[in-house]
Amino acid sequence: MNGRWAAIAAVTCALALVVGCGGDDESSSSGSGGVKAPEGQKAMSELGKGEGQVNLVAWAGYVEDGSTDPKVDWVSDFEKETGCQVNVKIGNTSDEMVTLMRSGQYDGVSASGDATLRLIAGGDVAPVNTELIPNYADVFDALKDQPWNTVDGQEYGVPHGRGANLLMWRDDKVSPAPDSWGAVFDENSPYKGKVTAYDNPIYIADAALYLKATQPDLGIDNVYELDDKQFTAAVDLLKKQRGIIGEYWSDYTKEQAAFTSGDSVVGTTWQVIANLLEADKVPIKTVLPKEGATGWSDTWMISSKAKNPNCMYMWMNHIISPKANAAVAEWFGEAPSNKKACAETAVKDHCDIFHAEDEDYFSQVAYWTTPVKDCGDDRGETCKDYSEWVQAWTEIKG
């Protein structure tokens, strides 16, 4: 643990104390909730020659070769340099990505935290030897060796980028400016019918995050490890919230349209949506509320059945290289994972806008991860797993 890491831990601890929960140092590293990787998996020890191609599963906007927009291209150079032809299959949800990876036809995937553990536990991805990836050294320390990309000290991928889910409001319609998630959970909100929320079971964690701060007696520590009592409280809160929701948003264009037209005036958002709205001169403001926020951190992983492992390693090195990492972070609207990427962005203050180097900012972020039955602490296997989250979400929407 180097000095910086210790500082982050200290900040996390201080925050935990402020919001009045008895978390300790161990809690963050137990996030993998007892996930076991299959035995006998070996990381590659030596990089060979490229196989001539690589097959990827990725989020839309993560692998661009200029066919979407001629100016947006960080693939062609890679293909020229390495001779690895890049083929990409877009995954629309984390679950689709897991299914695609299980087919064994792909070499690698850009997985979010709510997919990585499932892939590791299922033996679908192989450990990664980060020594074969020179650019890994420049990745922010706070992204390395995290519960969603590392199991038992073994890395399973390279961090791609991260972002936080923020609270956004229409500055001309909401006053005073909110600084708490209470703005979207208050049953008597003056903005009833104009409140929005993210239409996904993982949003239950946002309610848990708010309860963690406002109802300390529930003893919520990790918002993805909820036992029966905590889970019920979060679901009840969301059922009450249903009454003031105008509409939920599931893709970013829907929220963009709703805030532009004024159908939604306050709710959770991604940085990229806020940027798009600001570009359209919609008077919106965002804040990372005082309770903290949920967020996401994506990881490039290599399939355990990869047919083109050398090209995949080269790709993992390329996508976190300063230039490519800067390009993808700007195109998608997220914080890059490579420290040196900040000097390469076209918009000079990109890293400031997305808080790439602001560890205080990200220490308040609870990254998405897959809820599993094992709570990862002395509560044992009493936590709600993801399928129960999904069923609860159906009930909440009614």
Add this chain to the structure above:
Amino acid sequence: MAATATAEAPRNSAGRRLAGFLWRRPKLSLGLLLAGPIGWLVIAYLGSLAVLFAASFWHLDTFSGQVVRGFGLDNFQTLVTQDVYRSIVLRTVLIAAAVTVTDAILAFPIAFFMAKLASTRTRALLVIAVVMPLWSSYLVKVYSWRIILAEDGILNWALDPFGLSGPGFGNVATWLVFSYLWLPYMILPVYAALERIPDSLLDASGDLGGGAGMTFRRVVLPLALPGVVAGSIFTFSLTLGDYITPQIVSSTQFIGNVVYQNVGVANNLPLAAAFATVPVMIMILYLLVARRLGAFESL
């Protein structure tokens, strides 16, 4: 002449022999003709339904999240015991019924005008006008409605001077959009049914002293009813199975949304399959009733 004939005969002989062979066996040739379509129906249509039905008895292993292929009624128990699923089924069926009734009321006058009153030229124009919306993309139409119904949309702008405001995004919006989307599917069968009613019957009713209302109730409606029921099969089943429109113009959940959520997000195929059998059952009942009302002769 004779030389050319003998030169051509061998070229066709194989095909001719086959033709002759099939001509002598009409049952075989009919079987070969229908093998494709029937094979498609049995394997692709009924086969997928059978797989769906089988999958609805499986369950999810809570630890690994993998599907366990064993018999069990857990899914159906969940569906019956949890109120939320019942209210989703009820909502879906009610909106589908409301859409059907709305479309029937809107379609009848248009269809009647097209079939009985319009000149040939106007009729052709009207048929094109009715079919025209089907040429444009479903998504474009639904998103246009989103713009119409939005807070700063055209509907609120038009209603504002009267101190009113539109329904916003919700159940009413879904009902409106579905009614718009499926209207052509109602107009066409009703039009076909009305066109088949001979004008002489209407004249006869008049001659016997039947007024306009009486003629409509006792002559036109009974004869056109199979057409209305045929159209209602489309409007009802299309609404019942849709999940995209509710997602775009509201946050209400239809049966389809829950199925989608369970397959796509939760990977819980068995529960999705169990819930998907509900609209299948509803449609089977609906079609049985429709058959009694003679709808299939009007399709």
